[in-house]
Amino acid sequence: MMQDTYNFAYLDEQTKRMIRRAILKGLAIPGYQVPFASREMPMPYGWGTGGVQVSAAVLTPEDRFKVIDQGADDTTNAVSIRSFFERTAGVETTTATEDATVIQTRHRIPEQPLTEDQILVYQVPIPEPLRFLEPRESETRKMHSLEEYGLMHVKLYEDISRHGHIATSYAYPVRVEARYVMDPSPIPKFDNPKLDDNPAIQLFGAGREQRIYALPPYTKVISLDFDDHPFDPSKADQPCGLCGSNESYLDEIIVDDAGNRMFVCSDTDYCEKRQAAGHKGKFAA
Amino acid sequence: MTPLLSVRDVAKHYGPHIGCADVSFDLYPGEVMGIVGESGSGKSTLLNCLAGHLAPDRGEVVFDTRTEGPRDTVTMSEPERRMLGRTDWAFVHQHARDGLRMGVSAGGNVGERLMAVGQRHYGTIRQTATDWLGRVEIDQNRIDDRPTTFSGGMQQRLQIARNLVTGPRLVFMDEPTGGLDVSVQARLLDLLRGLVRDMGLSAIIVTHDLAVVRLLADRLMVMKSGRVVEQGLTDQVLDDPQHAYSQLLVSSVLQV
Numbered sequence: 090m091m092q093d094t095y096n097f098a099y100l101d102e103q104t105k106r107m108i109r110r111a112i113l114k115g116l117a118i119p120g121y122q123v124p125f126a127s128r129e130m131p132m133p134y135g136w137g138t139g140g141v142q143v144s145a146a147v148l149t150p151e152d153r154f155k156v157i158d159q160g161a162d163d164t165t166n167a168v169s170i171r172s173f174f175e176r177t178a179g180v181e182t183t184t185a186t187e188d189a190t191v192i193q194t195r196h197r198i199p200e201q202p203l204t205e206d207q208i209l210v211y212q213v214p215i216p217e218p219l220r221f222l223e224p225r226e227s228e229t230r231k232m233h234s235l236e237e238y239g240l241m242h243v244k245l246y247e248d249i250s251r252h253g254h255i256a257t258s259y260a261y262p263v264r265v266e267a268r269y270v271m272d273p274s275p276i277p278k279f280d281n282p283k284l285d286d287n288p289a290i291q292l293f294g295a296g297r298e299q300r301i302y303a304l305p306p307y308t309k310v311i312s313l314d315f316d317d318h319p320f321d322p323s324k325a326d327q328p329c330g331l332c333g334s335n336e337s338y339l340d341e342i343i344v345d346d347a348g349n350r351m352f353v354c355s356d357t358d359y360c361e362k363r364q365a366a367g368h369k370g371k372f373a374a
Numbered sequence: 375m376t377p378l379l380s381v382r383d384v385a386k387h388y389g390p391h392i393g394c395a396d397v398s399f400d401l402y403p404g405e406v407m408g409i410v411g412e413s414g415s416g417k418s419t420l421l422n423c424l425a426g427h428l429a430p431d432r433g434e435v436v437f438d439t440r441t442e443g444p445r446d447t448v449t450m451s452e453p454e455r456r457m458l459g460r461t462d463w464a465f466v467h468q469h470a471r472d473g474l475r476m477g478v479s480a481g482g483n484v485g486e487r488l489m490a491v492g493q494r495h496y497g498t499i500r501q502t503a504t505d506w507l508g509r510v511e512i513d514q515n516r517i518d519d520r521p522t523t524f525s526g527g528m529q530q531r532l533q534i535a536r537n538l539v540t541g542p543r544l545v546f547m548d549e550p551t552g553g554l555d556v557s558v559q560a561r562l563l564d565l566l567r568g569l570v571r572d573m574g575l576s577a578i579i580v581t582h583d584l585a586v587v588r589l590l591a592d593r594l595m596v597m598k599s600g601r602v603v604e605q606g607l608t609d610q611v612l613d614d615p616q617h618a619y620s621q622l623l624v625s626s627v628l629q630v
């Protein structure tokens with residue numbers, strides 16, 4: 090039930106307008122980090138308050154809302170954000186990717202291709218991809234404005250020199266429309282190709298760091314690499330143990346007290362749909 | 375011949391206090407200019423004005439750019455100036471930690487400028503970095519070590535390699551041997567002299583150590599209280615100083 094002590098979706102209208110302005114600016118300048126005045130939310134920062142504020146600003150009463158955390162709809166984090174908006178906005182919620190109009194996510198992009206009718210909201214812990222090598226904010230801002238991105242490749246160089254290949258496996262940096270270098274949030278690099286040319290609106294919210302950035306539909310998003318070490322999204326070398334998918338991102342889980350393991354889809358909605366449609370993996374019941 | 379750098383009437387004040395003033399000189403391709411003077415005489419202020427790190431209050435710093443010929447770097451846009459800073463110019467800091475990325479391997483430090491100008495082949499970057507470590511006499515096996523594990527002399531040599539890797543046309547150096555042990559200084563000077571000769575580098579070297587300019591500089595400017603009191607060929611100034619302050623400076627060194 091919606092509680093009437095709050096404005097729709099918790100934030101007051103003026104705050105939502107301020108956030109929407111930041112979102113629109115972000116959409117107008119794809120990949121550019123727009124500062125915004127992040128509000129206190131009734132949850133800790135680690136819980137994706139940036140994403141929650143962006144969701145609050147874009148949700149309408151007609152929306153159907155889905156929350157995923159590492160691909161799953163049923164983690165504590167996902168459940169509490171979903172129930173937060175059930176309570177404060179009274180919107181319908183769903184676990185089915187294709188039924189959702191707004192999807193808030195941490196660490197994954199759904200396997201099911203998104204459509205023009207959907208908005209994907211990412212929770213972002215550290216929005217600045219250059220932070221790793223250049224801690225000074227004044228300097229990173231200048232580097233973005235002057236397109237001085239040599240440092241990003243220094244990071245990849247360090248990876249190769251240490252590990253023999255680009256070992257960065259999540260939060261893998263991308264170049265947006267040949268302009269801004271962007272941190273796609275800690276999604277696995279497996280998901281990076283889905284950022285590119287995506288029909289959905291993709292919005293990124295960093296609460297503690299007070300930044301919003303965005304990818305409008307069908308934006309060109311390229312993962313950084315070297316000519317002789319091209320970007321490799323690295324597909325799993327085995328199918329999902331439950332639904333047999335060869336296409337999806339897999340998590341390793343321990344299945345019994347003997348420590349036996351199996352690999353299953355991290356996107357639980359995708360996996361359950363496939364099982365319901367009769368696909369079976371090696372370990373399917 | 376067009377000067378590589380033509381400095382006219384440069385001045386920089388800190389509040390009412392003079393950093394440097396009335397500085398004019400030309401530097402021709404392949405020339406090394408030494409700037410000497412006691413601590414506080416305005417050498418670093420001047421160098422930073424010339425290298426675009428400080429905005430002078432007045433004056434021109436005209437650099438003969440590759441594509442557009444002589445341009446005043448004081449009035450050019452910041453992106454253009456920063457582009458020069460990572461292509462045709464190099465800056466060697468007194469403290470290596472100011473000129474190096476201490477959290478990045480030696481190879482990454484040397485490779486950064488290559489990547490900054492668009493080099494995207496890891497193997498090429500690695501090979502170039504390896505070559506440059508050799509040229510500055512750092513064991514090539516140290517390529518993946520961080521500069522924090524290097525001695526002061528090695529750090530300074532790494533900083534030089536990192537700066538010279540893109541073949542800059544003008545190198546600014548602020549007390550490049552300062553803070554190093556005497557024996558380490560000698561080795562670094564030797565190395566610098568070799569590089570300057572082999573690469574035909576043009577350079578402006580700030581130092582309070584006359585031995586450095588004796589070895590490296592073709593010409594010399596003597597600064598006192600922010601102003602140039604004497605300039606000329608290095609040997610002339612050192613062997614037959616005209617200004618009373620230069621005489622003092624030279625004799626005090628000779629007594630050491």
Ligand SMILES: Nc1ncnc2c1ncn2[C@@H]1O[C@H](COP(=O)(O)OP(=O)(O)O)[C@@H](O)[C@H]1O
Nearest residue numbers: 388392393411412413414415416417418419420
């Ligand atoms: N950031 C600053 N603010 C105020 N005064 C400065 C600053 N930097 C240098 N100065 C002053 O300007 C003069 C020249 O300094 P500097 O260029 O550092 O000399 P040098 O490099 O020859 O030792 C000195 O009197 C110094 O105290």
Ligand SMILES: [Mg+2]
Nearest residue numbers: 417418419548
């Ligand atoms: Mg100084």
